[in-house]
Amino acid sequence: MANVLEVNGLTKEYKKGVRAANEVSFSVKEGEIFALIGPNGAGKTTTIRMISTLITPTSGDALVGGYSVVKQPDKVRECITYLPDEAGAYKTMTGNGYLKFMAGLFAKDKAEQEMFVNRAQQMCGLGDRLNEKIGGYSRGMIRKLLLSRAVMTAPKLAIMDEATSGLDVINALDIRRTIKNLAREQGMSFLLSSHNMLEIEYVSDRVGIITGGNLLVTGTIDELKQKYNAENLEEVFELVVNTK
Amino acid sequence: MKFRNLLKKELSELITPQAIFSMIFTMVLLIFMGQIMGSAMEEGFDTSEINICNMDNTEFTEKVLSQLEEKGSKPNMVTISGEDYAAELERLDLNSVIVIPEGFADSILVDKKPAELRYVSELGIGFSGTMSSVSASDSVSAILDTATDEILLQTYGMNEDEIARIKEPVQTVEFTTFSGKTANISAMSLSSVLMMQSMIAPFVIFFLLMMASQMIMTAISTEKIDKTLETLLSAPVPRITVLMAKLVAAVIVALLNALSMMIGFFFYMTGMMGNVTDMVQTETTAVAEATGALNIAEAMNALGLSLGVGEYLLFGLQLFVTVAIGLAISLILGALAEDAKSVQNLTMPIMIMVMIPFFITMFMNVNEMSMGIKAVMYIIPFTHSYLAINNLMAGNMLLFWGGFVYQIIFFAVCMFFAVRIFTTDKIFTMTGALSEMFKKQQQPKAKK
Numbered sequence: 001m002a003n004v005l006e007v008n009g010l011t012k013e014y015k016k017g018v019r020a021a022n023e024v025s026f027s028v029k030e031g032e033i034f035a036l037i038g039p040n041g042a043g044k045t046t047t048i049r050m051i052s053t054l055i056t057p058t059s060g061d062a063l064v065g066g067y068s069v070v071k072q073p074d075k076v077r078e079c080i081t082y083l084p085d086e087a088g089a090y091k092t093m094t095g096n097g098y099l100k101f102m103a104g105l106f107a108k109d110k111a112e113q114e115m116f117v118n119r120a121q122q123m124c125g126l127g128d129r130l131n132e133k134i135g136g137y138s139r140g141m142i143r144k145l146l147l148s149r150a151v152m153t154a155p156k157l158a159i160m161d162e163a164t165s166g167l168d169v170i171n172a173l174d175i176r177r178t179i180k181n182l183a184r185e186q187g188m189s190f191l192l193s194s195h196n197m198l199e200i201e202y203v204s205d206r207v208g209i210i211t212g213g214n215l216l217v218t219g220t221i222d223e224l225k226q227k228y229n230a231e232n233l234e235e236v237f238e239l240v241v242n243t244k
Numbered sequence: 245m246k247f248r249n250l251l252k253k254e255l256s257e258l259i260t261p262q263a264i265f266s267m268i269f270t271m272v273l274l275i276f277m278g279q280i281m282g283s284a285m286e287e288g289f290d291t292s293e294i295n296i297c298n299m300d301n302t303e304f305t306e307k308v309l310s311q312l313e314e315k316g317s318k319p320n321m322v323t324i325s326g327e328d329y330a331a332e333l334e335r336l337d338l339n340s341v342i343v344i345p346e347g348f349a350d351s352i353l354v355d356k357k358p359a360e361l362r363y364v365s366e367l368g369i370g371f372s373g374t375m376s377s378v379s380a381s382d383s384v385s386a387i388l389d390t391a392t393d394e395i396l397l398q399t400y401g402m403n404e405d406e407i408a409r410i411k412e413p414v415q416t417v418e419f420t421t422f423s424g425k426t427a428n429i430s431a432m433s434l435s436s437v438l439m440m441q442s443m444i445a446p447f448v449i450f451f452l453l454m455m456a457s458q459m460i461m462t463a464i465s466t467e468k469i470d471k472t473l474e475t476l477l478s479a480p481v482p483r484i485t486v487l488m489a490k491l492v493a494a495v496i497v498a499l500l501n502a503l504s505m506m507i508g509f510f511f512y513m514t515g516m517m518g519n520v521t522d523m524v525q526t527e528t529t530a531v532a533e534a535t536g537a538l539n540i541a542e543a544m545n546a547l548g549l550s551l552g553v554g555e556y557l558l559f560g561l562q563l564f565v566t567v568a569i570g571l572a573i574s575l576i577l578g579a580l581a582e583d584a585k586s587v588q589n590l591t592m593p594i595m596i597m598v599m600i601p602f603f604i605t606m607f608m609n610v611n612e613m614s615m616g617i618k619a620v621m622y623i624i625p626f627t628h629s630y631l632a633i634n635n636l637m638a639g640n641m642l643l644f645w646g647g648f649v650y651q652i653i654f655f656a657v658c659m660f661f662a663v664r665i666f667t668t669d670k671i672f673t674m675t676g677a678l679s680e681m682f683k684k685q686q687q688p689k690a691k692k
């Protein structure tokens with residue numbers, strides 16, 4: 001299977017000499033769900049933002065669908081969608097208005113725009129409340145709206161920073177299931193980040209453990225459990241971070 | 245198509261029902277206030293009603309009062325007892341009264357001494373109050389004037405023609421000069437008209453700048469805080485398109501606001517000044533026939549004060565560049581915002597830059613200031629905006645173009661930085677660096 005994402009030595013220094021991400025390298029295959037896990041301030045968001053072409057790497061590069069985030073960011077943006085951590089939406093718009101607006105930025109023509117909107121409407125499960133202003137939505141509703149927005153265009157790679165943060169158990173489960181289905185049935189690839197190990201263990205195919213800007217290990221969950229002789233991902237995480 | 249989509253979104257965010265309401269509300273309020281101010285002034289200037297207490301009751305005073313009536317005043321005769329004027333005014337429910345004491349005629353006609361005339365008025369506070377005390381003393385001079393006529397008529401046996409010649413032996417013909425040109429008109433009648441012109445422009449500029457910069461700062465900072473900007477900039481749209489949609493929307497809304505404000509302010513000024521200008525104008529036309537003085541429109545042309553089409557276009561262009569500078573600065577400031585609180589602090593620099601030259605140019609002549617202050621004033625780009633209309637009227641084209649070119653350069657520099665911030669990752673990394681800088685500065689203070 002081809003690699004949708006190939007990250008080679010991505011490094012970011014916000015301040016000279018301090019590396020928020022240090023030589024990070026990994027890859028994500030087609031239809032695969034990859035998760036970056038690590039404590040607060042580990043460099044997850046920094047790495048993700050570089051891949052999303054929002055910030056430029058100090059050194060290194062990443063290829064999305066074969067396009068370089070440094071040299072061809074315009075091409076990369078056509079292959080990805082990005083869902084930021086704790087993101088909001090335009091409060092004066094209705095849910096439908098927001099979906100239509102965002103679809104307009106990705107679609108080539110009106111027909112495609114309508115198709116995207118329809119897909120999101122069915123996926124988000126908000127029903128008639130999509131006609132209401134986003135200003136009156138709860139956090140969970142906004143997250144669902146944004147999530148359906150992020151997958152409605154069926155991107156090669158959907159990038160989600162803390163996909164289920166701020167959601168209750170039922171909603172989080174719902175979203176994990178959606179992500180898994182999209183990967184299995186439509187062959188979409190996902191790059192997720194989280195510090196919720198349980199969630200990651202359920203949803204992702206492969207994980208990378210990052211701390212202090214360094215990506216320490218990558219592998220499937222079973223591989224890692226065997227390698228560290230651990231019961232679950234949380235133990236793996238503890239061992240990796242402590243033996244460093 | 246993507247630009248239209250973005251522009252539509254920006255416009256729908258800026259043109260909310262509240263925004264439309266406040267736009268119409270300001271306009272109506274201005275028009276309404278103009279009406280109120282106008283009628284207050286009219287009342288103030290109205291000299292036809294005078295309260296008079298005639299304690300003299302001689303043939304002479306009766307004659308003076310009937311003369312006064314012939315001249316168009318309506319003396320309201322009242323009776324006052326004693327010298328507790330405050331109580332008497334309150335009892336009669338009056339604001340002012342003119343008291344002609346007993347022996348008024350005798351003093352003039354028999355003793356040939358200046359007679360005493362008392363004018364009692366309640367101190368007026370506020371706009372209409374001040375105006376009415378001014379006009380009340382006008383009615384005193386009206387009495388004095390008629391009294392003089394009676395004296396000349398009765399004691400010196402003069403006829404009306406002779407009296408007129410003695411009272412006005414000289415006729416003043418007023419000339420006004422402005423930037424090297426001379427016109428046959430009184431300066432006062434012109435300045436009341438000019439005041440209107442030279443006040444509308446700065447007010448419109450002031451509100452326009454405030455509104456436009458507030459708008460773009462809120463637009464950028466809320467997008468940053470809600471992280472909708474990250475979503476937007478990771479979509480397949482050139483960043484410059486996103487930026488342009490924001491700017492174009494802000495310009496459109498700012499111009500809509502300017503238009504409604506200009507209409508409102510125009511009616512405000514005409515409502516307020518209309519009566520005053522009318523009075524000045526009738527006065528001038530009476531004299532004009534005798535002296536060949538020009539009417540106001542003619543005089544404005546003769547002095548080069550009226551703006552031609554070309555000059556209006558230049559002013560419009562200037563206004564546009566002014567708004568563009570405001571937007572560019574606000575773009576940069578908005579990009580620095582981290583949370584709702586920091587937005588408040590970040591509006592300060594632009595507020596100061598807009599406000600200081602607004603007040604200074606309104607009350608002082610920048611060109612007559614000391615070199616240092618003048619330089620500071622001219623460095624602030626908006627000073628040139630406030631001075632533009634005066635420079636155009638005065639034909640100071642060198643100053644106008646100098647300011648204009650400076651503003652364009654200023655705009656280009658600001659826009660260069662704004663575009664750089666938006667097209668690089670500065671828009672996301674700048675704030676972090678800035679807040680760390682602040683933390684470092686605050687730490688030593690905290691230790692003390």
Ligand SMILES: Nc1ncnc2c1ncn2[C@@H]1O[C@H](COP(=O)(O)OP(=O)(O)OP(=O)(O)O)[C@@H](O)[C@H]1O
Pocket residue numbers: 014015020038039040041042043044045046047085195672673674675676677
């Ligand atoms: N704009 C910025 N300017 C300067 N430093 C930054 C900036 N953004 C992040 N950092 C620093 O980079 C490091 C990594 O931050 P990052 O946001 O990537 O962590 P994270 O793994 O996403 O953490 P979390 O789980 O809390 O979201 C942190 O030390 C952070 O302080």
Ligand SMILES: [Mg+2]
Pocket residue numbers: 044045046085161
């Ligand atoms: Mg993060």
